[in-house]
Amino acid sequence: MQQLLNIAHYEVVHIFKDRILFLVVFVVPFIYASLLGMIYASSILQQVPLAIVDLDHSAESRAVVSAFENSNDFRVIPSVDTYAELEQGMKNGTVRAGVVIPEDYSQSLSQHRLTQILTVYDGSNLIYGYNTRRYFQLVLNTFSAEHTAAYLGGLGMSKQEIKSVMDSVSVTMQVWYNPNYSYSTFIFPGLIIIILHQIGLLGIGLTITREKERNTWLQYLCAAVPQWKIFMGKALPYFIVNxxxxxLLLWLAARFINVKLEGSLALILLLGLLFNIIITSLGFVISLYAPNSLQVSRYLMLLSVPLFFIAGYTWPGTHMPVLLYGLGKLMPFTWMAEGLRLVTLKDLGANYLAITIIIMSCMAAFTSFLAVTFTKRRNPAAEGGLVVNSGSTYPKKNFLN
Known part of the structure; x- marks a missing residue:
């Protein structure tokens, strides 16, 4: 028993001595929980961006519009007057759901004929899809009941007449982009990107730190080789493999997991190329300034969880705190994951991805510039700085006695 306590005491001492390990054990769980709590603070997805195309422009159709405007579950987007504008908004993400009221809506109601109201919603994000469907049913069922009650108020009608009025409004729902509610289509591409993100950063992030630990980095600094050649030589194998x-992972996802991957192959490859340049360059820069391999592994491990959530891939960024939403926009994973979803799931062209491509190109240029302009001057190791596993402190001789 004493030996067990001695070992435990020795490990506790090292936990408190190693600042990073102390943070991992005691502080990071609290930070993660707080971060996820802030992301999902709203808990209920409301104010879904909704476009209403009123082709009838009657008092009856305006009553339908008012029903949605008075619902806290939807936020009606103005200036969408045609089906083409609705489709455009659904493609670029400014609209997540739509209602189309037919031209003969009021006439069909007055004649007690069946009239259909078309509702569509974006199924590419299942969080929006599931909630929007429920909100549609709630608003339209309430509206239908109120309409019937108002019409029948004070009238003596037969059961058949009442049924005719009750069935006068029909709703057709369409799910766009992911009609089968495939969870693998929703989540798997994002998982592929985060895997490549972390593995890519870790691989290239250990290159320079490995040389530092073996005392071979000095030969690169002293050699008459320009910085860009050092970067290209070190990064090229990781870039090709990544x-x-x-x-390969996208092919496996489409072939064996039945993930919906459509759209332009050229755009898919372009996004992958830009993302790879960013990750390879960024990993090289991290490796340049990290003290050792252990710290690289620790930092990347700590970043993997919050990175995936603040990107807005699973929970809409518009429903997060503004600070987290803005921070997510600074991450290459955010743009890559959203760009890949726009191409493979919505089958959109380059004109819809212009902003994504421009921002990712700027990120690639900036990180590449940092990678090829590092100084070849060697800085002396800081005394008392971060070291692997808190240095070479060993237990006393009677440690296991």
């Missing part, structure tokens, strides 16, 4: 894995 790009190959990108194509």
């Amino acid at each position: 790009f190959f894995n990108y194509g």
